[in-house]
Amino acid sequence: MKISLDPNTWAMPSPVWIVGTYNKEGKPNVMTAAWGGICNSRPPSVYVSLREATYSHGNIMERKAYTVSIPGDKYVKEADYIGIASGRDHDKLKETGLTPIDSDLVDAPYVDEFPLVIECKVVRVEKLGLHTMFVGEIVGIRADEDALTNGRPDLQKIRPILFSAGDRGYHSVGHRLTDPFTQKTPTKQVP
Amino acid sequence: MKISLDPNTWAMPSPVWIVGTYNKEGKPNVMTAAWGGICNSRPPSVYVSLREATYSHGNIMERKAYTVSIPGDKYVKEADYIGIASGRDHDKLKETGLTPIDSDLVDAPYVDEFPLVIECKVVRVEKLGLHTMFVGEIVGIRADEDALTNGRPDLQKIRPILFSAGDRGYHSVGHRLTDPFTQKTPTKQVP
Numbered sequence: 001m002k003i004s005l006d007p008n009t010w011a012m013p014s015p016v017w018i019v020g021t022y023n024k025e026g027k028p029n030v031m032t033a034a035w036g037g038i039c040n041s042r043p044p045s046v047y048v049s050l051r052e053a054t055y056s057h058g059n060i061m062e063r064k065a066y067t068v069s070i071p072g073d074k075y076v077k078e079a080d081y082i083g084i085a086s087g088r089d090h091d092k093l094k095e096t097g098l099t100p101i102d103s104d105l106v107d108a109p110y111v112d113e114f115p116l117v118i119e120c121k122v123v124r125v126e127k128l129g130l131h132t133m134f135v136g137e138i139v140g141i142r143a144d145e146d147a148l149t150n151g152r153p154d155l156q157k158i159r160p161i162l163f164s165a166g167d168r169g170y171h172s173v174g175h176r177l178t179d180p181f182t183q184k185t186p187t188k189q190v191p
Numbered sequence: 192m193k194i195s196l197d198p199n200t201w202a203m204p205s206p207v208w209i210v211g212t213y214n215k216e217g218k219p220n221v222m223t224a225a226w227g228g229i230c231n232s233r234p235p236s237v238y239v240s241l242r243e244a245t246y247s248h249g250n251i252m253e254r255k256a257y258t259v260s261i262p263g264d265k266y267v268k269e270a271d272y273i274g275i276a277s278g279r280d281h282d283k284l285k286e287t288g289l290t291p292i293d294s295d296l297v298d299a300p301y302v303d304e305f306p307l308v309i310e311c312k313v314v315r316v317e318k319l320g321l322h323t324m325f326v327g328e329i330v331g332i333r334a335d336e337d338a339l340t341n342g343r344p345d346l347q348k349i350r351p352i353l354f355s356a357g358d359r360g361y362h363s364v365g366h367r368l369t370d371p372f373t374q375k376t377p378t379k380q381v382p
């Protein structure tokens with residue numbers, strides 16, 4: 001018998017992604033988003049959902065582009081700070097000592113220190129309520145060489161941070177459990 | 192200097208969620224989705240993105256409802272199987288020995304054995320390409336008592352599975368890193 005709880009954002013886990021944008025003057029800004037994920041395989045696409053009140057929301061509406069830089073868990077304090085302070089009155093990159101790099105594929109900067117970067121062009125904007133969802137087609141990926149295994153990003157090397165609103169915690173990743181798509185069946189899923 | 196990679200679904204981490212639906216005859220079906228996440232705080236909402244070819248896609252289009260049952264990592268083999276076999280020619284619940292329970296809030300069943308359940312009414316359907324995104328307003332949450340701490344779902348007790356398309360792996364969660372929103376700043380983020 002399960003316990004019934006009121007509706008809340010308690011699905012899990014959520015990622016901890018650093019969204020890179022330019023403001024009107026071309027100044028790089030970063031914010032932390034936990035409402036994000038992959039939403040389409042062809043064309044490969046992600047989304048981030050941001051409150052309209054955020055500085056980054058306006059930046060994305062203007063430039064129709066953003067990057068997602070994925071920090072390893074040694075950057076959890078920086079990620080937390082970047083999720084709290086606003087780019088309206090803080091240069092969070094300078095304050096945290098992180099380095100913005102201009103993407104040559106999209107009109108947005110990414111964070112050099114973070115091992116995996118997703119470069120996105122906004123293809124859809126959906127106002128859902130408090131949050132607006134920005135669906136971005138992935139037009140490029142950049143990764144540190146030591147974040148790759150056989151040319152593909154490796155979660156165990158990148159060690160992304162997890163967020164859970166239920167317990168209000170950041171969590172690390174653990175060990176590799178198993179390979180997917182290994183059960184013998186008639187239908188193979190493209191996730 | 193980062194290495195450039197072709198566009199692919201290599202953002203991380205992704206969740207491993209079991210989507211519960213009824214078919215036309217009211218028979219419960221489950222499928223595994225890794226393209227899912229929280230996309231809005233008010234009203235609290237999640238999405239799952241499914242290929243149009245899946246059985247569950249048709250079920251959701253018909254009933255405009257689904258549940259997300261979140262398995263702990265001891266169920267990784269069941270989750271993998273449920274992601275491969277199709278409900279068109281398999282009763283995956285019976286085959287895996289899992290128990291469907293009728294939600295009394297939405298027109299969909301959930302999995303009794305999994306510690307956390309999100310019950311959703313579909314409020315938006317977005318065809319993005321290969322995948323269709325089903326945005327669901329969360330109308331209820333159910334959890335096992337031993338999955339909660341102070342009445343809230345606790346990731347360390349639930350131990351959800353992570354998926355990463357880059358390394359084609361399922362991974363476990365690790366340890367709690369820190370509390371979020373603890374840096375002293377002028378702007379507090381509602382994530």
